[in-house]
Amino acid sequence: MDTDAELRIDAPHRELLDQILDKWSLSVLNELCERPCRFNELRRAVPQVTQKSLTSTLRRLERNGVIEREVVSTRPVAVRYRITPLGKTLRHPIDVLLAWATQNMSAIARAREAFDVGEEEAGR
Numbered sequence: 001m002d003t004d005a006e007l008r009i010d011a012p013h014r015e016l017l018d019q020i021l022d023k024w025s026l027s028v029l030n031e032l033c034e035r036p037c038r039f040n041e042l043r044r045a046v047p048q049v050t051q052k053s054l055t056s057t058l059r060r061l062e063r064n065g066v067i068e069r070e071v072v073s074t075r076p077v078a079v080r081y082r083i084t085p086l087g088k089t090l091r092h093p094i095d096v097l098l099a100w101a102t103q104n105m106s107a108i109a110r111a112r113e114a115f116d117v118g119e120e121e122a123g124r
């Protein structure tokens with residue numbers, strides 16, 4: 001990686017990254033990388049997410065072309081979500097970020113602790 005290159009995060013990039021790396025998207029994408037899922041399967045797989053948040057997350061991911069929604073003609077009608085080929089390309093960069101986090105977690109924990117101690121001493 002060229003560290004001398006200027007890092008520019010313009011508004012469209014920031015909006016996309018906010019949507020893909022938000023609180024629930026990574027959990028949803030992790031499930032959909034394994035297999036297509038119906039809405040309630042995703043709710044059970046990510047039990048902390050509310051119905052409203054899951055609906056919003058799925059709509060954002062679909063809008064960005066990362067997942068697709070398929071209406072299954074069953075009785076009652078069901079909806080199944082699957083990752084798209086574009087969505088599959090996210091796996092590697094996300095794995096790299098997770099590896100970085102794992103590798104640096106102890107240093108980050110030390111930095112947080114030092115910061116918190118400094119905040120307490122400063123009376124903030």
